[in-house]
Amino acid sequence: MQNRPPPSQPGTAKPVAAAPITSWRNWWRRQSPTHQDRLALLAPMASVLLFLAAIVVAFWYLQVEEIDREQEAVKRDVEYAQQRVRLRLLERQEQLMRLARDVSNKEVDPEEFMARSESLEAQYPEMLAITWINARRRIIASRAAPSVPTAQQRTAGDILKIGETENSYSLTRELQQPVYAQPPARADRVALLQLHVPLADGGKFAGVVLGEYSLDGLLRYGVPTEVSAKYSVALLDDKGKLLAGNTVPARNPAASLLPWTTPPNEYEVPVSPVGNGLIIRAQAYRTSMGVIGSGLFWLVSALSMLTAWMLIATWRHTRRRVQVQQALVSETNFRRAMENSMLTGMRALDLQGRITYVNAAFCQMTGWSERELVGRTAPFPYWPEADLESLSARLEDELHGRTIPGGFQVRVKRKSNSLFDARMYTSPLIDARGQQTGWMTSMTDITEPNRIREQLSASYERFTTVLEALDASVSVAPLGSKELLFANKLYRLWFGSHTVGHLQLVAQAGVVSSSHPGSDDAQDDVDGFMGLPTDTLTQAHAGHSEVFVPELGKWLEVRSRYLTWVDGRLAQMVIATDITPRRHAEELSASQAERAQSASRLITMGEMASSVAHELNQPLTAINNYCNGMVSRIKGKQISEEDLLAALDKTARQAQRAGHIIQRIRSFVKRSEPNRTLSDIPAMVNEAVELAGIELRRRNVRLNPYVAARLPQVMVDPILIEQVLVNLLKNAAESIEASERPPTQRTVELQVVPRQLDEQPVVEFSVLDSGKGLAPEAMERLYEAFFSTKAEGMGIGLNLCRSIVESHQGRMHAENLYNGGEVTGCRFSFWLPLASPVNDTTNSVATTKNAGVTA
Incomplete structure (x- = not known):
């Protein structure tokens, strides 16, 4: 049998909605305080931004709905106007076809044609001219409205000008059907619409009845008044060129690039039975301010931005305080870690000579713990018994401010009773208010440096002994100075303790040297080697030459090279060896x-x-x-x-x-x-x-x-x-x-x-x-x-x-x-x-x- 859970009892089951709340509360408690503060600051900001986004979306939705409604209204009104224009054109086409049928049946002569044409022009204002043209393109009769200029009127007996209605006339003869055409627009005449109705004589083409409409009159009398009052209605050709009517002026190009701007509502359809050659277009006049013109939109936006700015300022201020707090904690931890990791022992005394602080290095040097040292007064446990009197006197001098700037050397006793040498430096301990609260002492173990110093002293003594015993003169002098850095015994025996002999050997050997103060060649105090790479000089091979010194009566072999002295200065070392016996032998040879x-x-x-x-x-x-x-x-x-x-x-x-x-x-x-x-x-x-x-x-x-x-x-x-x-x-x-x-x-x-x-x-x-x-x-x-x-x-x-x-x-x-x-x-x-x-x-x-x- 399968184990089934016991049925829930009334009053014991938790509500379903309580589980997400409990999970969210547990997640919130697991976050760090810094993370909680950050989320608490971001929540109001997110709420304000969501509210502003909702307002913007609502306004945008209403704007889109309004635009759709206006577009539908434009479309409906344009189609209604197109039907009215179409019916008017069909009525005129039917009347011209009836006139053409009577002409084809020879029931109408030219005079009757002129009378009936005059009646049609008087009845329909958009009719400008009606012309009877035979199969040989000769004008039989033509009637034009008084508004047509005399230069544009056709006269009976004239031949139809080639190119004026040539294509439409030929097309009508081929199709044997009525054909609409638009003559090329010209600046000296109004835009026209022509209707060619064919004439038949015994089944043969006998010419056309040409009716010409004024597109401006067709637009004025064919479009309903209620449509032209609401829209800007215009007639266009198949290339979009304006033939009649007017259009809404274009908006500012810069404003049209803004995302919240919308193009004007417009709609266009071709006018039948003319076809795509004649298009009627209507553009709605702007009647509303839109979203941007709404005062409510700007009020809500301003309040939302102000609230967001205040939240951001509060969040930045709180973040700066948190950063300062974190920096303070980090600085404190860093200073504590630095004090505990440094090798120099630190000890603080109050004004009465009581130990108030020691660091880990001080405890490690002496072997005494911080608990054993803090609060102690003289004599301290790390003082050797043999030095108690001198150390007490020195502590008394420290408490009275009689400190030595260069520090002093003492012996320190470890807890294991072993001794080591240390150097101690004492300085006043000043608090944050600028008042002295005690004395700060640093202690460094110098046992190893003392041992190395003793070894260096012994090594220097051996080195000096070797150089003093050489049978060659050795001297070292810095460039640009009269100071003699080093001279061995033989140099002092020959030239004394001055740089005169050194400079004399350098000059006689022809070795390039910087001008020394006081010499005849020194024009100024500028070092001749200034700017040159000293590494190249010190690594160069030693130069040597043989010179004769009249004061000594000796031939000397002089070797010189540049070296970097212990203080970093560029110096010149000269080694002179007595070669007088060798020169005598060479002269003999x-x-x-x-x-x-x-x-x-x-x-x-x-x-x-x-x-x-x-x-x-x-x-x-x-x-x-x-x-x-x-x-x-x-x-x-x-x-x-x-x-x-x-x-x-x-x-x-x-x-x-x-x-x-x-x-x-x-x-x-x-x-x-x-x-x-x-x-x-x-x-x-x-x-x-x-x-x-x-x-x-x-x-x-x-x-x-x-x-x-x-x-x-x-x-x-x-x-x-x-x-x-x-x-x-x-x-x-x-x-x-x-x-x-x-x-x-x-x-x-x-x-x-x-x-x-x-x-x-x-x-x-x-x-x-x-x-x-x-x-x-x-x-x-x-x-x-x-x-x-x-x-x-x-x-x-x-x-x-x-x-x-x-x-x-x-x-x-x-x-x-x-x-x-x-x-x-x-x-x-x-x-x-x-x-x-x-x-x-x-x-x-x-x-x-x-x-x-x-x-």
């Missing part, structure tokens, strides 16, 4: 290299001794011959003064020639300090060719020099470059002699042309010979010291030549020349860079000396 170069030139001249002797023998022999000849002829008194002068002139030229040879050789082998100057390339080449030409002529070798035009100058030592060229030309002549080439192939080519080497402009010197070339094993060891391919060679020539070229920042290269697989000679080339500005003469001399040491 350079002098030895110079002696080696001079020895090499002497060796070259020694190897060329026989050639030089032969070269000098020619002018000396010529001088001897000239002198002996002149002596003999003078003794025999066989010489005239002119012959004597000519012989003496030739003797002088030969002596000058010998002197030039000796002077050139002397300047070549003379020992001198390296001296780099802007040198002319053609002059150096000419000197080298003159010296080497002696050896080439002795070995029967022809020299073909080529020097490009307009070559730029180079910064070189011309004697050293001439030594390289002479050595290469001499080696080329020896290679050709050793290869035993025939006289036609014993040539050496010297070429000097500009080149681009690694995108750098250089001058290339090339010596090409037609000798036997270099063996592969000799090519690998070509520049080794004391290696030579000649039995009597010393092996220092090419090594010295390459050292000289490289000391001028050049490069040297050797290669064999081939004709197919056969070696046809060798080419030695070296490149010299073009002249560039030299910053410091001392540096350039030192560089040359270093290059000499390498050689």
Whole structure:
């Protein structure tokens, strides 16, 4: 059996309507107070808006009903007027058809036609003219009303004008039925309606009876008076053009766009039997103000808007108060959370020195709870026993306002009897009324910072000890200031405790530095590096140079770089190392290299001794011959003064020639300090060719020099470059002699042309010979010291030549020349860079000396 619920007893069942109320009450109680306040404020607003919406809908509904009623009335009246006009047209059509039938039966002649037409025009005012036209478009008779102008009247005997009623006439002849037509509207005549009634003679078309109506008269006499009094009635053509009557003027275009505006009530229907070519339209005159013109509507709207505005203002005011209350609660909670989460301990004392407040951090530091601390007076439980007297005196100073702005350091005892260092700051506690109610103290645990400070002090001491023990001078100074930030022991020993030595080293080293106040170069107090990215300066590589300090009598290697000091300022660190012993060693090596170069030139001249002797023998022999000849002829008194002068002139030229040879050789082998100057390339080449030409002529070798035009100058030592060229030309002549080439192939080519080497402009010197070339094993060891391919060679020539070229920042290269697989000679080339500005003469001399040491 199924369990059925017990039947409800009378008086115990709850009403059905009570369930929704109970559910709504329970839902309302579950909402938060803020939500309840919000709903309580929105309910009146919703009620007012619903009331306003109901009023608007009611007015809109009444307006729509009124418009529908007016539309129905317009439609009914327009159809009634259309029926009246239709009946009037049908009556006139029937009368014209009766007249046309009598004309077709030849019962009416033109005079009778005119009489009957006059009767119809007098009886019906809308009739303007009746015309009888035969099949050949000739007007038989025509009667026009007096209101028709003479220019528009038709005369009997005239031919119907083509185009005036041509289409309607032709259509009537084809259909053999009455046809309505509207001639084109013209400004010089009224709008017309034409009726073409066909004439028949024995079943054949015999012409038409043309009746013309005035559309304005048809509208005036055909439309009932009660209709024209209520509406604006007009006749339109099929394109909507106004033919007769008038229309309601258009409203303001801006007002017609408003949503509550309605177009004027109008209705239009075609007029039969004319058809769609003639339309009657009626527009109702505006008789009511509508919804917007109703004063009740505006009164209700104004009251509703005022009530809504007051509710909105009340709701906004209440919301602001709720927001302020929430902000206050949030601020209080935030401050409480901040006090409980901060690591700084906070303690408040009243004016009598009693603890009134401690935060969680203070309790956590000391180990004592808030309940154990609040209300206590001195001595406090976190005071160490050994410091009670000093702490009591300090508390007395605090209560009397004798506080230290920077705070003070004390020892604090935890509840576990352990101690820690703390720094305490005290300030007056001011309430909201501006009155002091006690003292506020903040406490910070500085045990770890003290430990780190001690470690930093020890580290600083170690760092200072290392820098003091360095055998180099270290100094740091900020840009734009005379302050010396750091200087080690050696700097103070050399320059004292001022920035004079620092600035002197910077100036002599040529390091870019900002102008210091008091210096001669300082024009103003503006930092020269202002606006520049300091990260790029501090990350740049350290620059270094070698300078001589006369005050110390020492050569120093100066290194400098920019760094960011501990206070954020851009500073410059200079490290100076004493390199005087090294410079002495370099100078000794350079002098030895110079002696080696001079020895090499002497060796070259020694190897060329026989050639030089032969070269000098020619002018000396010529001088001897000239002198002996002149002596003999003078003794025999066989010489005239002119012959004597000519012989003496030739003797002088030969002596000058010998002197030039000796002077050139002397300047070549003379020992001198390296001296780099802007040198002319053609002059150096000419000197080298003159010296080497002696050896080439002795070995029967022809020299073909080529020097490009307009070559730029180079910064070189011309004697050293001439030594390289002479050595290469001499080696080329020896290679050709050793290869035993025939006289036609014993040539050496010297070429000097500009080149681009690694995108750098250089001058290339090339010596090409037609000798036997270099063996592969000799090519690998070509520049080794004391290696030579000649039995009597010393092996220092090419090594010295390459050292000289490289000391001028050049490069040297050797290669064999081939004709197919056969070696046809060798080419030695070296490149010299073009002249560039030299910053410091001392540096350039030192560089040359270093290059000499390498050689």
